[in-house]
Amino acid sequence: MCGIVGYAGYGDAKTFLLRALNDLEYRGYDSAGIAAVIGENITAIKRAGPVSSLVDSVDGQLAQAKAGMAHTRWATHGPPTDVNAHPHLSFDGKVAIAHNGIIENHVELGRRLNALGIELISETDSEAVAHLIARYMNEGDSLLDATKRVGQELEGLSVIVAISADEPDAVVGIRIGYAGSLILGSSKDANILASNVAAMPPDVTDVIHIDHCEAVRMDRDGFEVVSIEGTPIQKSPVTLSPNGRLSEIGDHKHFMHKEISEQAATVQGAMRGRVDFNRHEIDIPELSGIRPDLERVVLAGMGTSYFAAMAGARWMERLAGIPAHVEYAGELADRNPVMGERDLFVAVSQSGETYDTLVAIETARRRGSTVAVVTANPLGEAARLSDLVVDIGSGLEVAVPSTKTFTNSMLVLYMMGLQLGRRCDHLGSDEIGRHIKSLIALPRAINRTTGQENEVAGLAAKRLKDVDRLLILARGDLLPIALEGALKMKETAYVHAEGCSASEMKHGINALIEPSTPTIALVPRNGDLRTKMMTSIHEVKSRYGEVIALGHANDFELAELADAWLPISIDHDEHTPFVMTIPLQQLAYSAAVARGIDPDRPRNLAKTVTVA
Structure with missing residues (x-):
């Protein structure tokens, strides 16, 4: 949900953070804020409403900042107000934090702070983190150690980014559970932490994923990743796909209009390299790991992805002759489903970060099922948890209402049904040929309709x-x-x-x-x-x-x-x-x-x- 970005470098932190925040605004636009160390103090500017309101408020401030953070919020605790906007400052003004997720024991933490004479001024579940980090730093902890210490006290799922006036060049991040991604990228003159690759500058070509119970400290010259207990961790970078970058809106008034209009092209992205129109064959290489004695397909998603999965379940049964049904991902784990090794679990998630879908994936994994994810984000958390990753080829979608990702998700599921049907000899070569002829004509049909x-x-x-x-x-x-x-x-x-x-x-x-x-x-x-x-x-x-x-x-x-x-x-x-x-x-x-x-x-x- 919320968008977070942190910057430590030799360049203009304010300009970078505001630009990145604008690219992350699709993740939440109830309020926005920015914070940086200026001199011996932290300056935080926060506004309810879109990022544009924040930009107008920042004006000439933060001009000298070389490290800082920014946040765009989707409200869960407390309405969208200036006070509830992130980043939150500590009681002594020395620490600022931005948070994504839900802290389930925030009431208990607030009571502890109140007993120490520290009053919370916001209605959020996040503010207590800033006060606790500041308190531990006053006891002698570094920013990294204090943040890790607080992370061990939190219940629920959280991503936190923190800065401190006592370490003006540093930014620290920590991740607890599946509250969205936290990725680290290095450009030519800075290190960047963000909740999505959309915030990364063009010269960042690979990123490091910060995983559950891991923390990172970065400054302008480098970074270190450790476990929440403090053990150093060596991480392997992952190369970014160009499809993960935000596209320009062009002549369109809204991104939704653009994304509807470009579907004749994006469906070709789903077919590219998978459909041989000359030989009338379909081969989605990512599906090679499906076991030959497959007995059932279970599909799951939330929202638009659920409806794509519903369409996919119908095609799987008809085209492959394999029993298939669809589940709301958010309901799957709650009902203790009967699943096993001969089941294929297909998670549909355009973002690859949907919490309920991640929980459903874990549920299927624990039962020994093969897990495939159909997603627009092949580097997301869902992909990292799955056995098989099928990129729908739509590129990044900006508008909150899903359009091209729905169409491409359906198309990939339809092609999966064809491939399974051919492998199981449920479809003959003539039938496959007929379906492929229809695929050839699909972009033209969509173009005519748009x-x-x-x-x-x-x-x-x-x-x-x-x-x-x-x-x-x-x-x-x-x-x-x-x-x-x-x-x-x-x-x-x-x-x-x-x-x-x-x-x-x-x-x-x-x-x-x-x-x-x-x-x-x-x-x-x-x-x-x-x-x-x-x-x-x-x-x-x-x-x-x-x-x-x-x-x-x-x-x-x-x-x-x-x-x-x-x-x-x-x-x-x-x-x-x-x-x-x-x-x-x-x-x-x-x-x-x-x-x-x-x-x-x-x-x-x-x-x-x-x-x-």
Whole structure:
């Protein structure tokens, strides 16, 4: 969730930290702050609101700083205010800390400090850490030793970065559990600690991961990594992928618009090096470690990744003939699941840092299952815990609502189903060839669909700008798309949207139908499911509900029946889930813009969820 960056170098710390903070803002934008040692004291500047508010407040301050830290917050304890913003200063003004995670025993720590005459001024669970480090440094500990000592007292999951006026050139970091990543990079004139590679300057080509119960002290000339007990640790660097860097927004008004628009290109990233279009073969090399006697596939994710996993489970069963089901990652560990060595556990996580997904991975590992992660972050914590790592090839996504990572996650899972189906002889060469022909045409189909954005924007402005509630109905392979489309409307446009199976209408959903609640119907181009969806549309209209239909461009019966419709060109049935996804993303984006909402930064949300 929160974004943290620390800098120790020969350059301008303030300029670097503010730039890095802007690149990390997608991780949380409730408040932001920066702190550095100036003279014999620490200067901390904190503001509620976006990083831009902080930049305006810093102005000419901190000009001489050579070491410091910055933080952008997603609030968990205490509302987004100047006082609750990080970094937090100690009682003597000599220590500042930034924190990501949740300190479960913060109330107990606060009581201990109160008994010592130290009053906490914020409502956060983080402030106590600054006071405790300062207290231990007053007893003679170094900044590193004091931070390690505090780390051993914390309950819960935390990443902490600290600076001290007594060690003005140093920055210390510590990681306890899975509260997000902490990585160390070295540029030509500085060492940098950060919660994500997005904060790293272009000349940092590899990084070191600080792991659970490890701490690091860095200054401008070097660094040392130790265990929480103080044992020196030699760490191997990991080479960064260019896909991990933030992209420029270009001519787009919002990153969400950019990321929707570039999906015709990003799906090619998922296929590159894996699909042989001449020989009609699929080979995802990362899957070579799957055991031949595989009996079941269990997929899990949270949010958008859960819906991608739901689509993947359907494809695994159909294409590979292997039992597959999907779980909410946050529920898996709580129910003590029956899993074993012949199960393949597939974790879907665009960030590779989602706390619940990491716990689910650990649960599967303890039961002996092979663990694969499908992710946009092949260097993230999920990848490091998994046996098999499949990069979805989308590159880094900036907008909080996931768009291209959803599409690419689905595509990778679809290709995994094809590869497993071929390996198990469930699919013949002719069937594989047919699927690969559809893959060849998929980028063109997506490009054609994204080109309808003006029509979608007009529909959103006319039909969705002022609605409070919305239903999205689908069946079969389009049900995960409906559920994801409803999530997009919730998180982007703040519309209470419900994605539903049309088969459930008579079991409660019909009670929600009224003229003020539009229904979006996702209709396949042919077959039994199209017939059933047409029946469902008649049901909605018979109860005076308004229907917005997404269907095949030549489905004139649907066009006549619906109150509004978006024609979708579908050349291959396999394309349907992908090309139906695009207009739902565009509708959510356009509805948000029409309602005056920043779609890149929805309220109360963050891009990466690193706490439970």
